Amino acid sequence: MDFDLMFTSFPKLLGATVVTLKLLSASLFFGLIIGLLFAILRLNKNIFINKFAYGYSYLFRGTPLLVQIFIIYFGLGQIEYLRSTFLWVILKEPYWCAIIAFTLNTGAYTSEILRSAFQTIKPGIIEAGKSLGISSKIIFYKIQIPIAIRQSLPAYGNEIILMMKGTSLASTVTLMDLTGVAKYIISTTFKPIEVFIVAGGIYLFMTFIIHNVIKFLEKKYSFSQ
């Protein structure tokens, strides 16, 4: 075991963690917006809107994240027409390709999490609001959304952790995230065990933080209080 290497690679890996966190926060932010939008579409009574939202979540939950990244990065890059449009400014950058893939993926899962949370809201709560003369718009924003978010916290916490680990796939499209830098250090030192132990430790620490933040939020907003 080369402890020296573990110490010297730690600051480099920590620097790369910033890239991982950037990817994670950007895709979670956009993913939550998309997820909420598609969850609402899923609850729509119109069959076309409903099926469209279902198709999206089915597609992105039914294919591996790695395949999605490859299709967006290498696949779209092969379409000559696309390269002449303004879209290429974004798709040219591996950073944006990764964020698009992660966003669409986490958006699909988030939409399912939120949809099931909406459906668990007891009709009595909504009826109570109606009987007080509150408009259905305000019932949706002030009652349904907050309850749905609280209901979905445990499942969404899992999704954040899964997504955090999923960002390691960014290294397959040349991004120097935590896994990318770990692989680079290994390529010059040929010592995978030491470097991956340190990188794995950093991932574990991030999971620890996320897990506890979610736990805190769950407690704070629990109904029983």
Add this chain to the structure above:
Amino acid sequence: MNIFKKTILTVLVSLLLICNVYADKVRIGTEGAYPPWNDTDASGKLVGFEIELGYELCKIMEHQCTFVPQDWDGMIPALLMRKFDVIMAGMSITPERQKTITFSQGYATEPATLAVMKGSSLESMDTPGSINLNRKGNEKILKTITSALAGKTVCVQTATIHQKFLDSGDVGSVNVRAYKTQDEVNLDLTSGRCDVALAAKASFVEYAEASGNAVITVGPNFSGGAFGDGVGVGIRQGGDDAIGKRDAKLLKDFNKAINTARKKGIISKLAIKYFKDDVSM
């Protein structure tokens, strides 16, 4: 000695024999994604210069051989973890790698070169045909290349001599993008994400031919320095235990076999078949 003991002894002896037979089979690690050195055909079979050469060398050594595919970025760790016994994967002999493993004598050498898509501004780069980094007086050529690469995205396969060269600072600080395979470098050179790529010359020529894309090589042929001293067979550094002794013997065997193959003209013949040029050494 009762029957029970006899049975155990027989089993142990036969196991030992099986192990010996198994141990005699030399496992060769290769990437299978770096044509014409090594490649994988449509049916999943390993093919290419080193595959054919490897079997020829084994014939000379009278060893039984088998090729094991392995991703490039895990090649040396996999050798150290004994997933196979030797590496034949277009791996150049460099001092950095020699700190960890040992190499046979070189069997082939092939210059590295820059490549761009037709119409690139780098096409007009004015440099001599070749540059050997082991010699002195390269400053002017390197300066020309440095200014040509400034602000460009240069793509390479990860953990290669080509990445090492770009990281060395010989051509200033360039914007390097590292890919897992050479195929991916070629794809992004075509798509325009890479302004220029650096790899073995033959891999660009092969790709341009196979894909029909207008990839052209520019600038000098690089050799020496970070580009190492030719491609050799990578082997674990020998040791005092049984496997270490076997590794040391393998090194001797491969060196001898490469000598024989060179004398018989086998390496030259295969080089011309795959590279259309005698890259043997």
